[in-house]
Amino acid sequence: MSDQSSKPVVPKRIQAVQMNGIVKRFPGVLAVDHVDFELNSGEVHALLGENGAGKSTLMKILYGLYNLDDGEIVINGNPTSMRSPNHAIQAGIGMIHQHFMLVPSLTVAENIALGMRSSRGMLLDLDVVSARIRELSELYGLEVQPEAPIWQLAVGEQQRVEILRALYREASLLILDEPTAVLTPQEVDDLFRILGQMRDDGHSLVFISHKLHEVLAISNRITVLRDGRLVDTIPADTATKQLLAQMMVGREVVMRYEHAARESGESRLKLDSVSALSNRGDLGLRQVTLDVRAGEIVGVAGVSGNGQHELAQVIAGLRPSAEGKVWLEGQDVTSSSPAKLNTLGLSHIPEERMLDGIVKDFSVAENLVLQDFARKPYAWGMFLRFGMIARKCKQYIREYEIKTPSHETPTKSLSGGNIQKLVLARELSRQPRVLIAAQPTRGVDIGATEYIHHRLLEARDSGTAILLISEDLDEILALADRIVVMYEGQIVGEVSREDADVGTLGLMMAGATVAKAPNISENVIK
Amino acid sequence: MLSDILTASVIASAIRLATPYIFAGMGETFGQRSGVLNLGVDGIMLLGAFAAYYAVLETGSLLFGVMAALATGMLMGLVMAFVSVTLQAEQGISGIGLYLFGLGLSDMLYQRLVGTPVHVDGFPRVDIPVLTDLPVLGEIFFNHNFLVYVAFASVPLSAFVLTRTTFGLKIRAVGQNPEAADAMGVNVARIRYFTVIIGGAFSGIAGASLSIALVNFFQGNLTAGKGFIAVALVYFGAWRPYWVMAGTLLFSTVDALQLQIKTLENALNLDIPNELAVMAPYVVTLVALIFASKGVEKPTALTKPFERGE
Helix, strand or coil, X not given: CCCCCCCCCCCCCCCEEEEEEXXXXXXXXXXXXXXXXXXXXXXXXXXXXXXXXXXXXXXXXXXXXXCCCEEEEEECCEEECCCCHHHHHHHCEEEECCCCCCCCCCEHHHHHHCCCCCCECCECCHHHHHHHHHHHHHHHCCCCCCCCEHHHCCHHHHHHHHHHHHHHCCCCEEEEECCCCCCCHHHHHHHHHHHHHHHHCCCEEEEEECCHHHHHHHCCEEEEEECCEEEEEEEHHHXXXXXXXXXXXXXXXXXXXXXXXXXXXXXXXXXXXXXXXXXXXXXXXXXXXXXXXCCCEEEEECCXXXXXXXXXXXXXXXXXXXEEEEEECCEECCCCCHHHHHHCCEEEECCCHHHHHCCCCCEHHHHHCCCCCCCCCCEECCEECHHHHHHHHHHHHHHCCCCCCCCCCEHHHCCHHHHHHHHHHHHHCCCCCEEEEECCCCCCCHHHHHHHHHHHHHHHHCCCEEEEECCCHHHHHHHCCEEEEEECCEEEEEEECCCCCHHHHHHHHCCCCECCCCCHHHHECC | CHHHHCCHHHHHHHHHHXXXXXXHHHHHXXXXXXXXXXXXXXXXXXXXXXXHHXXXXXXXXXXXXXXXXXXXXXXXXXXXXXXXXXXXXXXXXXXXXXXXXXXXXXXXXXXXXXXXXXXXXXXXXXXXXXXXXXXXXXXXXXXXXXXXXXXHHXXXXXXXXXXXXXXXXXXXXXXXXXXXHHHCCCCHHHHHHHHHHHXXXXXXXXXXXXXXXXXXXXXXCCCCCHHHHHXXXXXXXXXXHHHHHHHHHHHHHHHHHHHXXXXXXXXXXXXXXXXXXXXXXXXXXXXXXXXXXXXXXXXXXXXXXXXXXX
């Protein structure tokens, strides 16, 4: 490529960044505790840690979204203060947030022009912006239509817009906060290719993640944080999954589960071409037929927003079905109320645990008896039996390893992992016939994830029919007996545990209909 | 028969009556597009109306009248911006507070400084050579006071600013996703201050278009809730200047018709109770509002204060 056509990606502005002794306090929490971090031009530096370890906070300080309480940021040898994103942008820093920073009603070009100086003064120069976008997208193989409004784009495309915007702004340092969480495996490969190209062009990249294999695949150096503190920074080629997991959690982690093959029993939950509207008013769930048997875990894989949310809600009675029937142990429960489903033995671990799983301001005990407080043994007529509730709750807290000062602690002060254990305790202690587990370990630390997985497998072994909905393919592969893949509200394929591999599943998640045979290339219909 | 009802004079009167709504509606569109709901429009209109009226009464200068209305409106806008953006107060409540303040203050100032109803010489009708003399069209479009033309000119201007300028892009972004705008280096608070103060200036001139152009006097609660109708018209117009204008014309046409209820009754051979006729424009607005499209332009951050950091 000639010098003119491959022009300005100007990666020269930032050669080296040092963050020394960074401290950030939030009310009641020391989020970042004297952390050192260093980044050089032409490297991918991964920031690894569990949720709440301080990775995002540290990078938001670098991007000027948070002001630091102590420590200093040194760029190219000069101490620099980052009081607002504007300072960071001026210095050549870009950040791709976990929740994309795009305005849905605006077009790609408008989003990229936002906050930039226009070549026509006060008037917008969208044609100039669009032309440059096309140049950059060609240079990096990032396909995007400058005129398309954001709300029409899929998540993967929106991420491309974010990357293009950083390139457009000639950011020489790019921070990516959990960029792979919303992508299919193929899209992840694509992203890594682009990041590799950017690194070779001399960009510096910070890759925030908690997925070990991704961190190992892309980075030059890895910094591990735990509880806001720096554990260590090591070169990627000396790291192993096992070592990194240990650094993250602070103890040895066994990420392998006993998954004994097991005869599944009678059909417990049956869906017969069920459709439902999404919040946007279109058919979010289309003609889904599904059968979950006693003693098996059926995993529902798919990229976020492809109908999984609607599926869980329809079964749990939280969303009316537009057509089709839902059967629970032979009984027609289509559009039954959650209360009725409850008494019939359906349990639901909801996706949004803070909204649908618990009442934030209630105590741990109140949340634990949220369904059954009006029944024996917790109630005596119209009166609550606080002694009994306390006794039962203490038992659950012990049994499910919920870390809480007491059963009277407000639930919102617990960590995500412990809140999820609380929900799990409530739902599993009822010994449900059918369990819907939607994203059971999202935002949960490794330790709690491991625990929740074991509990789910235990429930399966004791005969519960489990529908596991997850965007984490590793989780599905570890737990499920059968895997169905959802795409645009439909089930586009089903594979058994033995036949499942990431490549095939990834293709299905991207919308390709794949026949059940193992050879992908010959069976791709669309 | 339609020509009996929608006569040239009714249409001309509808256009004139639309003036304060269009001014106030354009101003409110700016504020809402950036995420600030200002329910105090009517109060600002009242103060603007009084300021313009009093300035003209004292100095006889229409220019001073307009400037007094603009300055008053911008000052009130600044107050609203300070309360809702800097102090992050609940917007609905602070807007109502602002309305009550404007209602009370304008009446008190009028009682203290003027007291008895006096007419002022407001904006005269502008005679445009040739055009005004056109049959029918001349009466409908070219027989109005100066502020009517300014109001209608402000519609394409507002649309242009919102869709074609960097300032307009920032306004739209701030109203839909302030976090994103902030992350892109846009100063969210500054943009909202600008739009609310612009909205105040529009509201002030909306008041002036009543007191020194349409009716040429002042009295307590002169606006009679026109500012609230303007807020409703902004929703009805789905935050787009041209649609807001269309909604306003629908409303003001029904309003102009009910003013000529007697003629109407004769034309249609009907006996319509006066109370029903007076209600008509509001009922039409209410019904239209129910069916108004929500659209993708809706500023999703409307009424939500912005603070950096989760």
